Amino acid sequence: MATAQELLQAQCALFAELDPQLPERYPVPRGEPLVARTAGGDAVAGIVARTWNPPGSVHSLWQPASVFELFPLIGEHSAAGMSALLAAWRDHLHEQGAPERDSACLVTWPSRDVRTAKALLDGGFTPLSCLAVRPPTPPCTFTELSGTVTVRRAGPADLDAVVELTLLELEYAALVGSSTYRPDAPQLKRTAARVRLHSSDPVWLAERDGVPVAVAECGWVDADLSAAGHRLRPGTWAYVNCVSVHEQARGTGVGQRLMTTVHEEFARAGVVGSFLYYNPPNPLSSVFWPRQGYRPLWTMWEVRPATALR
Structure with a gap:
């Protein structure tokens, strides 16, 4: 035996x-x-x-x-x-x-x-x-965008915009994945965003003509010291916690432009790679993330x- x-x-x-x-x-x-x-x-x-x-x-x-x-x-x-x-x-x-x-x-x-x-x-x-992973390869080229789209690091003054966008992502994810939109979700998201915006974890905003239309909440993970080490090879990884594109801006290339900037920053930081979690039943993320170079490693x-x- x-x-x-x-x-x-x-x-x-x-x-x-x-x-x-x-x-x-x-x-x-x-x-x-x-x-x-x-x-x-x-x-x-x-x-x-x-x-x-x-x-x-x-x-x-x-x-x-x-x-x-x-x-x-x-x-x-x-x-x-x-x-x-x-x-x-x-x-x-x-x-x-x-x-x-x-x-x-x-x-x-x-x-x-x-x-x-x-x-x-x-x-x-x-x-x-x-859980999907991506090597620190050169970013994909992005499509030509209409209007003026800029990507910048978010700060504490952007709290309301970050919360609004992350709540939109949670609301959509609750329809097609494992998330649950609970009554206290707005307060929980606000508290988490406030902490993140006052920390060293990077948050990026994409703006079209000065209006926030997408957000990428990210972070850094040492796989040797964290629970993520059970799922990842050793080293420092970049973590994509939440990416949300406003419904009116989806399909316009804003999300791709945003992640191009994010991946450029990851590459400059010298990470082993980047990882994230997405929902296979989600008709948006299941297409978007493979196009950005991510592929499934573990399935939940x-x-x-x-x-x-x-």
């Missing part, structure tokens, strides 16, 4: 073959252990970690109140191992009495492992989000509510 360490080693070896951009380590947090056997009798395991996102927390805007996250240890057993583990997880959730509302089951798995993706689809999961598979796991 394979041990958890042996399963982990085999799994990391498989990941290295699947995608050279995946980190060498796979996160195994503290949580409740889960064990199962495939139809062929092979042992697999996993850790279930539960997260609470109380009202008033920023995380409640993009996650349900209660999240059950599975960290599979299936070695090289791929689809068969994931299927067996999901069946055991379903029974586990039933025993634990998972909430029927405002809850989710979550599995984060390499985007290129399509065999295991089939098992997740069969379990009722939907690929709601993905979800079932909502948690009791819908099958």
Whole structure:
């Protein structure tokens, strides 16, 4: 019978073959252990970690109140191992009495492992989000724009414009992705934007004829020291937190012009690369971000509510 360490080693070896951009380590947090056997009798395991996102927390805007996250240890057993583990997880959730509302089951798995993706689809999961990466290559050329469009760093005086644009993005994302537009969203976004605009994290505004029409909230992440290190190769990365283009300016090239400036700044900073999260069901971001050079590295598979796991 394979041990958890042996399963982990085999799994990391498989990941290295699947995608050279995946980190060498796979996160195994503290949580409740889960064990199962495939139809062929092979042992697999996993850790279930539960997260609470109380009202008033920023995380409640993009996650349900209660999240059950599975960290599979299936070695090289791929689809068969994931299927067996999901069946055991379903029974586990039933025993634990998972909430029927405002809850989710979550599995984060390499985007290129399509065999295991089939098992997740069969379990009722939907690929709601993905972590995408981009090398620090020269930026794409942008289309010719009508009117006068300028891009500049935002400051504290731009708080109202930044909040308005980020709320528009949240409102749209809540229709097509994992986000939730809660009653306290305006206040939460304002507080977060105020902190960001007074920090060293860069925020850029695109203006047409002096009127803000797009925003890019970004930051810097040391993958060696942060939680992102579990998902990224070591080094300093640029992080694109939120990009929002006003509805009236979408499709005009403003977003592309904005990100050209952002990526130029990233390249000058000497980062390993840049990363972001986007929603595959979003008909705008799922097209826009690949055109900017981003490609999926990890996919976040979800079932909502948690009791819908099958």
